[in-house]
């Protein structure tokens with residue numbers, strides 16, 4: 001019998017964002033994976049959106065930390081605080097405990113990195129923790145039937161990593177993971193401004209530029225954005241107008257790395273499954289799938305059909321949630 005004082009949850013613990021699905025309720029939380037810590041006490045003072053508002057605006061006593069790096073836990077105690085804090089928000093009452101927790105992890109991580117995720121989930125109170133590979137969760141989230149003997153290629157472009165997988169018969173047949181994702185694109189924009197405009201901008205501004213006018217292909221019409229930063233020569237705040245052509249040039253090396261990884265994965269795909277991918281196309285998920293023109297660019301590079309999933313930012317949690325709602329049916333894609 002179901003325990004009324006226990007809830008089951010599915011978590012997409014991402015480098016950039018953490019999303020939580022509660023059994024029978026759906027997605028109930030979507031917050032940036034960031035914690036603000038009081039340096040004197042070492043205690044968290046804000047978690048998620050509230051902490052992001054403080055990011056790059058803190059004084060010496062407060063530090064904002066993103067505990068995940070490249071999809072894996074880099075700072076265990078802060079990751080612990082993040083998961084506990086977010087879980088507390090989705091629990092209906094103080095007395096409620098967490099029963100099962102399905103949590104997704106990048107497919108290429110080490111046993112130690114998997115252990116860290118499990119430990120953090122257990123510290124947050126989960127009685128049973130099950131792990132699922134992120135590309136598998138993304139495939140389920142966009143409605144692919146992963147149990148069929150048919151190949152599906154998923155390219156999940158997150159904040160820290162891009163994971164490429166060919167999935168068939170409930171398993172990952174080919175797996176290519178690179179530590180290039182949205183954060184690296186932001187960094188490329190920051191570096192570009194420093195080098196070409198003598199302007200120092202923060203990572204949040206760089207991310208806004210990428211999302212608003214960043215692209216992988218020519219835009220019609222091209223776009224412009226006015227950007228505030230600190231002039232490196234005079235040292236005072238300045239505004240500059242930047243064009244989408246400039247931003248595209250800044251993003252090109254990282255976008256090329258993503259395309260090269262997709263080509264490598266295709267080269268490693270067994271011919272029968274490659275035939276399926278040729279017919280069904282490549283599916284893009286994760287926030288990076290929203291980069292303008294990325295689908296067209298990858299289509300040109302691979303000569304295959306490429307589709308951006310609908311609502312790519314929630315694909316992984318939707319899949320992890322579907323698995324939570326039917327654990328017995330999805331047992332083959334889970335691991336302990």
Ligand SMILES: Nc1ncnc2c1ncn2[C@@H]1O[C@H](COP(=O)(O)OP(=O)(O)OP(=O)(O)O)[C@@H](O)[C@H]1O
Nearest residue numbers: 014015016017158159160161182286287288290291
């Ligand atoms: N419109 C957009 N254009 C380009 N990038 C975008 C857009 N919207 C969001 N992103 C980027 O998507 C990334 C976040 O994606 P997502 O939430 O899928 O990552 P994550 O799951 O947290 O990361 P990971 O899978 O690496 O752990 C961020 O880098 C964000 O800047």
